[in-house]
Amino acid sequence: MVAPTTIPLTVDPEAAELVAELGMQAELECMLDQARQMIPGLRRIHVEFAPPYDTGPDPSVLIMAYRDPSLHRPDDQTWNQYSRWKTTTFSPDVFRHFTLLIRDDPNHAG
Amino acid sequence: MPGKGFLDVARDLAAGLTEYHRRAAVVNAYYALVLECRDALSRWGFVMPRRDNMHAWVRLRFTYAGDADLKFIGYALDKLVKDRNEASYDLRSTAFGSPAVAQDAIRDATTALALLDQIDGDPVRRAAAIAAIRP
Secondary structure, X not given: OOOOOOOOEEEOHHHHHHHHHHOOHHHHHHHHHHHHHHOOXXXXXXXXXXXXXXXXXXXXXXXXXXXXXXXXXXXXXXXHHHHHHHHHHOOHHHHOOEEEEEEEOOOOOO | OOOOHHHHHHHHHHOOOOHHHHHHHHHHHHHHHHXXXXXHHHHOOOOOOOOXXXXXXXXXXXXXXXXXXXXXXXXXXXXXHXXXXXXXXXXXXXXXXXXXXXXXXXXXXXXXXXXXXXXXXXXXXXXXXXXXXXX
């Protein structure tokens, strides 16, 4: 599949600051490219800062991928395929700082 | 008391009418899985360092195991923990306006728990799984 280059991307300033602090801009770009290639019906991507709360020691970066809701399938394996790619591409030290979530995008026309 | 009992609570909550119910369903689906995974690691002889964060320690043991089924469970944990944080803390999120996220969370937790049960109930698979986990 050819990666669409016109998928809108927005990055929260706090997320950009964390990525710069971690020195993981190249890793983020790689994950964004992979998301563009792997997620059918992808409409937009928003990168946001995720506080650690009580479930992890560090803040992290959330890659929120919004797709056409008509493509929502209960048995969709896209997320697992993406995770498999991520664990084979990056070390745990990179992995733990980034998470992709795929959400339906009902508020934006396709 | 098995952690997986929280999955029944999650299913009850997902049938509720409000966003509060759907958020609570996601929270309980996550805890059903992470507590079972934590207890499995303990049964299998892995000891969490006292100062580590339980959620991250469990998640990374599964995600970076050298076994495809354990990785699959780790991926579910990685997804569900973010859903759980969003459900518990981000009250501005609109993700829980419909039942979709709660239903996905319950489905993911159910599938991962069934896989964990299969591994734990089969001595050969369990031994292979234990050997595949980084301490």
